[in-house]
Amino acid sequence: MQLESAPNTIQVLAIPHMLDPTRDRVKLTVLPGQSIAEMVDETLPAARELGPGYIRVTIDGHVVEVQNWHRVRAKAGMHVLIRIVPQGDALKSVLTIALTVAAVAAGQYYALGLLEALSIGAGVATQAAAAAAITSPVLRGGRLWTNAFGRVQTLP
Template sequence: MQLAVVDNAEIITPSAGVDVYFRRSPLRQEREHKRLPAGLSLMEIIERCEIEPARLYVTINGHSVEYVNWPRVRVKPGVSINIVKVPGKGALRSILGAIVAIAAAIFAPILAAPLLGSLAGTAVGTAVTGLIAAGLPVTESLSVGRLFPRANTKES
């Protein structure tokens, strides 16, 4: 009986593992950690971490790996994998919308004072200030919509 000789092969012991660090959301700072067996492909690791593979940035020991290579790249024992979710297409629009809404809430009383004149500080003045504060987010959503129009998506 003759044994086959294989060049450039590596035997991975069952106890060998890799450290996987990932963030499920681009807006959160906390990272999760999993210790997974070595020899898995990056795609299998992402599936085991239960992360949606859309818009991910994946590195092995600090080296970026493109999406097309995830099913082909198998990780060796002892490496560290970082997976970060990248903000999506609507993220900038949402962030700008929140900033404008906060600014509207802050500046509504300041804008209302000159408009109301002698009513400032009364119950009517407070009611009008509240109406202005409620109307500014509507104006904000219209203005952000003009700056960043939504892409037309047709379902087939």
């Protein structure tokens, strides 16, 4: 139910994409009395198929646990944020993508500095080699970190 923004309403923002929080946002203004479960069903009906573990709901920054969604009702003037959050292999994939981008960026950014520190001319080939020399250990270390993080997430 879409209403005009007023002091006696609740602002609901649903973000369905993990990687692009600006894509397909759903903004609603609802009356008090609607449960969090109803808000989730109204804003992201397809997300419920993922399972509640993939959805995080906060009211004014405070996390609402899944088991309480049917009981919790936001008060007028509050802001409800509904997000899809990566977990398990999806989380590992997101971290790996972010790590790869950061490693390549670091390699490109610090390559000239490395060559200057070693007093080596900055030709195209040497700059590429320096970038690879920086990128490779960053990726290796990051993969160890994401693998360790993935193991911690899957422990009971």
